[in-house]
Amino acid sequence: MSRLGKKPVELGKANAEISGRKIKISSGNATLEFEHHPSVIVSHNKDDKTLEVTVDDKHMNSKPVLALWGTTRAILANMVVGVTEGYEKKLEVVGVGYNATLAGQNLNLKVGFANTIAVPIPQGVDVTVDKQNITVKGADKQKVGQFAAVVRATRKPEPYNGKGIKYADETVVRKQGKAFGS
Numbered sequence: 001m002s003r004l005g006k007k008p009v010e011l012g013k014a015n016a017e018i019s020g021r022k023i024k025i026s027s028g029n030a031t032l033e034f035e036h037h038p039s040v041i042v043s044h045n046k047d048d049k050t051l052e053v054t055v056d057d058k059h060m061n062s063k064p065v066l067a068l069w070g071t072t073r074a075i076l077a078n079m080v081v082g083v084t085e086g087y088e089k090k091l092e093v094v095g096v097g098y099n100a101t102l103a104g105q106n107l108n109l110k111v112g113f114a115n116t117i118a119v120p121i122p123q124g125v126d127v128t129v130d131k132q133n134i135t136v137k138g139a140d141k142q143k144v145g146q147f148a149a150v151v152r153a154t155r156k157p158e159p160y161n162g163k164g165i166k167y168a169d170e171t172v173v174r175k176q177g178k179a180f181g182s
Helices: 063-084 141-154
Strands: 015-019 022-027 030-035 040-045 050-055 087-094 099-103 106-110 117-120 125-130 133-138 164-167
Touching (some): 015 040, 040 063, 050 063, 087 141, 141 164
Antiparallel strands (some): 022 030, 087 133, 087 164, 099 106, 125 133
């Protein structure tokens, strides 16, 4: 039995609409949609302003369905946090001559290659650049994390000089390098 799946999802300021298997959660100008697995049941309790995720009794012995139970609840909880507060990832560009600029719907990165790398910004993600710092914000946790990972993967921080793109809270483990002399 899923301990996480049994907990109801508090909506708070968010509103939820359920039509069949599609769930639409909105608050202010942010709206997210999700279509859950057919073996999982999601119900809306309007009195308590909560979403409850359950599974049929016939699926209680199925491990994949029980895993989907907790996963569905976690995705719905992330959607509620996303539309009310939003998600944010901060990246730092470290290195001499390394920089990032915004050009329309692209993030241009100069990170030691011959050409500038243009990373397209997905819909629903806001990117701001301040000198060597990149801030990625959005309502969808998956899109924000994926875009931040793609930007970091263009030039991962290297262990000898620490140059590259890293998360703001990431610690780069440094190596000593070669020693000269006797």
